[in-house]
Amino acid sequence: MNKYDSIAVGEKAELTHVITQSDVKHFVDLTGDDNKLHVDREFASKTSFKKPVAHGMLGASFISTVIGTKLPGDGALWYSQNLEFLLPVRVGDTITVRAEVIKKIDRMQAIELSTDIYNQNKQKVVTGTARVKIVDQVEPQKTEERKNKKRIAVVIGGSGGIGQAACLRLARDGFDIAVHYLGNKEKADELAGKITTMGRRAISVRADITDYEDVKSMVDLICRKLGPVTVLVNSSLSGLPNIKFSDLDWESIQHQIDVNVKGLHNLAKCIVPVMEKEKYGKVINLTTQDIDEPKTELIHYIAAKSALQGYSRALAVELGPKGIRVNLVSPGMTETGLVANFPEKVRLLTAARAPLRRIAQPEDVANAVSFLASEDSDYLTGETIRVNGGQVMK
């Protein structure tokens, strides 16, 4: 509940203060108001007041204290006050400042207070009303409300090495998981079963992400079976053959662009509306260290992943105001089936040259995915987390 909602009409606060000569002196020093009626005993004796009178605003200034420290307290923006000075206040008087909420103005998140000051004889010496806007601190959207909601993630390429680790990690984090696959149903089913034994709900879902209708059906199915998806992990990958530029045809590039860019486009088109309804979402795209440090014979792959990165960052700008974050995870060489066929020397060299002296495990990548899926990263968007043991630093 925010502060405004917690305040009720009729709520009261007060403080008591003895007006001293020192108060008067400080007020003169601060404001420069050395009107002889306030500071010159002889002058005052010749007036109808007979004795010096404390500055009216000195007493009234304690209204600010009540408003700023008690009702409503921190976050009070005092924007209106009317005052009527009824009786003089003198040095030695004990004043009691009382404020009471008499009205709430929902439209402005403001309250109206009666603000009266009494002397030690219970005589009202000042009366007035104040209007105060209540400014809440801007909290990150890591609210209990969000935490209590079902957490549902879809992991594209969930049957792959990194996808699998991401599924298990997110399940451990409390997400229900839709494990996407294209061809490996057996592995996706097995993984969904494993997640179920962890106490989470899980289904395996098939879709060709380059086909919009296929993606739409998949997203509808997930929403029907699990609920609204708020996390999309896109670790799609198709075969990654090394192709020399001299042998590279456009079809090979187009294929990578279809999987990486068209795939994300279709996924975003179908899942973002779901996230918009939730006013919250996390899109996490897997890219590659090869963008930062291009390798030979991978033009098709690097071009498509670079496009994926550009798409993601542009999408992040557009979806940010809707509470949807789009980030990337960029792993270096990772111990998955994809690198199983790499020459041992390449793996050893990569590890030896990494400041952390090893290649990534799928779990290292999943840890970054977990962070980006969690509320802990709610103020990150358009960002790339590099999981490469320090091989590339930007």
Next chain:
Amino acid sequence: MEERIKKVLSAVFEIPADSVNDQSSPDTIQQWDSIKHMQMVIALEEEFGFQFTDEEIIELLNYSLIREIISSKI
């Protein structure tokens, strides 16, 4: 082959041969600096009777890589 490599590294770095393992590298052997690295390269070339290419010399970053590169050459 592994015993021969370990014997060379033991002699160059003045460490027991049985202390050389897959993790052995400049990170774990204090004496493995750039001068000792070149002494190791020459000693390995003498032991196995071939020469490393310039690229291979740079790639001899740890015991595992030395083993991998030598096994590809014999």
